[in-house]
Amino acid sequence: MRIDKLLAHTGYGTRKEVKKLVKQGAVEADGIKIKSFSAQVNPDKEVITVKGETVEYREFIYLMMNKPPGVISATEDDMHETVVNILELEDIVRQPFPVGRLDKDTEGLLILTNDGKFAHGITSPKKHVSKVYEAVLDQTVTEEDKKRFAEGIVLDDGYETKPARLEQIDSEKMLVHITISEGKFHQVKRMCHAVGKEVLFLKRIQIGGIVLDPKLETGEYRDLRDEEIEELQNS
Structure with a gap:
């Protein structure tokens, strides 16, 4: 996985912010400074640190998307572009899927994840998530x-x-x-x-308690923050 993607996934900021960390020499893999934000690392085998702090890699991916109109809330469709098609390749390979759905012409907040238990907790009729x-x-x-x-x-x-x-x-x-x-x-x-x-x-x-990030333009997405994930789990 690219180092900038790993750091963005683990809460170290936006792509722009984590690239700055790399340029500052603040990121290391097994004690060796990483000089390129596109460097490939293996968080399962290497110890990745940012300013001496060990990066905790998470198995699951949790994304907030500002879904654009005209896009299908599905993982694949023979006729139309899907929300998964919008994702970057490094996110697609982790096989996220939309939690619930938005109609094709409806836009706005959509959660994508590869964590089935998390998704069920949000969509289960018993939970009555608003x-x-x-x-x-x-x-x-x-x-x-x-x-x-x-x-x-x-x-x-x-x-x-x-x-x-x-x-x-x-x-x-x-x-x-x-x-x-x-x-x-x-x-x-x-x-x-x-x-x-x-x-x-x-x-x-x-x-639930999660509001669409006003910084996300239509068609953009970002990783959910830890507190947002916890909020949805407790909704």
């Missing part, structure tokens, strides 16, 4: 709409959703936040349709 979406509707919401969301809405197939929260953020822009604790097919759009509203734009901004 998800917050930012949406632009074609009409301003009413107090009655909010009440219906809070009580649970019967969808077009007869399924009654769990109680959800509909919050008006900007009435002029018809911007709302919608919080749900389940993930039925096109659920947010179908709930809005049930109260006579259509979704013009949809973005997931939060899962």
